[in-house]
Amino acid sequence: MSEGGVRNVILPSRYVQGAGVLGQLGGFVKQYGERPYVVSGRTSFSKVRARIQASLLSAGVPLIGYDDTISECTHAKISEVVSKAEELDADVIIGCGGGKAVDTAKAVAEKLHVPAITVPTQCATNADGMADAVVFSDDHKFVEDLWLSRAPVLVLVDTDVVARAPPQYIVQGMGDALAAAFEKPAFASSQRAKKASPLATNAALEVNLKCFSTLMVHGIQAKRDVEAGKITDSVEAVVEAIKLQSGFGFGGGGCAGAHAIHNGLTVVPGLARKHGEIVAFGTIVQMVLEKRPLGEIERVMRWCKSLGLPIRLSDLGNLDRSQLVKAAEKACDPNDSMAFMPFQVTPKMVLNAMAEADHLGESLYES
């Protein structure tokens, strides 16, 4: 008997990572088009603009234009960039920067029916390889997750660029990648039980395990090395875990409890952490919900603590705790990814699990 359902994973066509690979950009771009257009944030682009332009020029595919004003991925911004790039007859879009810039670039490429290439400038996100764009309003309210028909044709990660970004970025990226190892298996067993599509591929589940072990083995060292300005094997391993491996977790569907708890916490006044940091705490709460062995939960918590990722509610900011009930309710919204947990999760369960995680966190700080 087959388990029913359709296995699905969406991945970038090519992934290139290493110190100095930005110099190879032109050669790759040439395989996909002749009229490249860059979509970027201002600070990101200022750091890599000279190298990007030089590489494109030497490959005979000079940059025909750019928009380096992306500070938020909004529908209005996507339409504006589409018009500009279309006017210049752009045939390949290069997204350069963090999540917002690359998400805008991918959405623009989709609308223009041309390939997208992503060149991340930091490691806080794995958006570079994903086939979606998270759209926000101008005042940073979530609008929708735009599902795209394909992932970028190339993700070019120059470690010399991403490892020189402020160290908190790679820590945030590790927090987000940590979730994949717990959310994808939860998602997989929930989908199997419902006989629903998409099912997780075994390949994705295996890669997620590898992602998790890489983070555990190399994560703390990688942070130290980045702080010391060194690009080491640990840094390369962690960058791959964040940029490539964690994408196997979320590509084709795969969020579950950790991201739902993140989404819930965003309604609490006083929250002062970034996406990946909040997701790390959400992962711990998911582990508590799953009733995982205490030793396993504490191992992850110790790792988070060493990296400066939150393990207590007080680590998340000066939270208005009277609003945690609202957060728990939002986390259990039927349209959110809590629906992909393999068992029914109620707001009361989330509230209790957050309190238990907080208690465990406090005890790790006392010991």
Ligand SMILES: [Zn+2]
């Ligand atoms: Zn995330």
